Amino acid sequence: AREIMKNQDVNFLNRAPMELADKLMYGRRDLGFAPYGEYWRQMRSVFTVHLVGNRKVQSFAKIREEEASNLVEKIRGFLNRKEEMNLSDMIVGFTNDVISRVALGRKYGNDDEMNFRKLLVELPQIVSVMNIRDYIPRLGWINKINGFDRRVDKLARGLDGYLSDILHERRERNKHGIHENGGEEASNLIDILLELQRENIENIRIDDESIKAIILDMFTAGTDTTSALIGWTMAELMKNPRTMRILQNEVRNNIKSSEDNQVKIPYLEAVFKETLRLHPPLPLLLPRESIRDTKLMGYDIKACTPVLINVWALGTEPSIWENPQEFYPERFLTESGKNIDFRGLNFELIPFGAGRRGCPGINFGMAVAELVVAELVSHFDFSLPNGETENDMDMSEKSGLSAPKKLPLIVIPK
Numbered sequence: 001a002r003e004i005m006k007n008q009d010v011n012f013l014n015r016a017p018m019e020l021a022d023k024l025m026y027g028r029r030d031l032g033f034a035p036y037g038e039y040w041r042q043m044r045s046v047f048t049v050h051l052v053g054n055r056k057v058q059s060f061a062k063i064r065e066e067e068a069s070n071l072v073e074k075i076r077g078f079l080n081r082k083e084e085m086n087l088s089d090m091i092v093g094f095t096n097d098v099i100s101r102v103a104l105g106r107k108y109g110n111d112d113e114m115n116f117r118k119l120l121v122e123l124p125q126i127v128s129v130m131n132i133r134d135y136i137p138r139l140g141w142i143n144k145i146n147g148f149d150r151r152v153d154k155l156a157r158g159l160d161g162y163l164s165d166i167l168h169e170r171r172e173r174n175k176h177g178i179h180e181n182g183g184e185e186a187s188n189l190i191d192i193l194l195e196l197q198r199e200n201i202e203n204i205r206i207d208d209e210s211i212k213a214i215i216l217d218m219f220t221a222g223t224d225t226t227s228a229l230i231g232w233t234m235a236e237l238m239k240n241p242r243t244m245r246i247l248q249n250e251v252r253n254n255i256k257s258s259e260d261n262q263v264k265i266p267y268l269e270a271v272f273k274e275t276l277r278l279h280p281p282l283p284l285l286l287p288r289e290s291i292r293d294t295k296l297m298g299y300d301i302k303a304c305t306p307v308l309i310n311v312w313a314l315g316t317e318p319s320i321w322e323n324p325q326e327f328y329p330e331r332f333l334t335e336s337g338k339n340i341d342f343r344g345l346n347f348e349l350i351p352f353g354a355g356r357r358g359c360p361g362i363n364f365g366m367a368v369a370e371l372v373v374a375e376l377v378s379h380f381d382f383s384l385p386n387g388e389t390e391n392d393m394d395m396s397e398k399s400g401l402s403a404p405k406k407l408p409l410i411v412i413p414k
């Protein structure tokens, strides 16, 4: 992993071509699936500087907080009824609402918008399917027979229709230069992209298809990954009541002693590192591809060789980690453990990848995940339904490019 993403990063900067990305992301005009080259470089700079840079992530704090409060209120609705609820579905809905508000400046109210929401939820699920045609082209006919091709075409048409309407609507609204927040600064990503398009900043030519593809990136790359992380964190906390109790105490004490909910809680960070170690949302990262012939640890690698990096194996490798299958956040609080971070420098823990093609949305995703988990564990205790205990919990993953929990997490809140 270090050889590919650090020492020879420049030789492995391409993404392996994926048919679904061609169809759904306007011929790979997004960032995540764009082939290596000038267009990718420009979009990467637009993304990291203008869309998910630190200042931007901070400016979306209010949206995160409002949506986390909405989730807490929804869960409160279950309290008196003592009913079980599907926490996994609620987490997916929450993540989607945050990203929709940030990206599109809107939430879903009427039926038409709810249809769009359904498509946005379906998008990352479809993209994460291991498409047989990418691996064994001769078996591609299977996708025609089982209806997969039709489903993808319908999804692409549906998304494009809604996104074109939204672009038109935002252009009309922004004609007078007044943004939703009444200020001069655009408050959502689609407005920022339209502004960049108008002003032709840094000589980057952004057409409508680039805007639509970049917006879809937020949903493909941002929602499934972030909700898988939140879902796994809650599942591991339910499975490990000792850890849940320590975390609840830490969070509740911190909230009491501080007005500022941006404060870092070391135990919460350790819980996230431990979850990302055991359940990386993209266990094989996003497939890369070599851009030229090279020699890798003595082997000859041809140009255009697809590369998969098994970060799940790195996170559970017994020669690196003590009791690797045990959920034990304290390992990240010891003298040696506290220096291990997930930002691409410590190759034993690289759930966000590393190097120039590493995830640009780390701060965005972690800000959403940290806030909502802190809110959930500080407001509620949770138990399992039907007298189940933590030993009965099924912790298997769904298979695909992303790996959320296979069975939904059903809980009773108190």
Ligand code: HEM
Binding pocket: 031, 032, 033, 044, 047, 052, 217, 218, 221, 222, 223, 225, 226, 229, 280, 281, 282, 285, 286, 288, 351, 352, 353, 354, 355, 356, 357, 358, 359, 360, 361, 362, 364, 365, 366
């Ligand atoms: C817990 C949440 C997340 C995880 C675990 C995650 C993980 C990853 C991984 C493993 C990659 C591939 C890295 C590589 O090839 O080295 C990636 C790429 C990417 N991620 Fe994330 N991600 C998360 C959240 C987000 C969010 C919230 C956004 C958007 C705001 C985002 C946007 C992207 C984009 C655009 C790329 C492609 C970058 C490129 O190809 O240049 N991610 N992510």
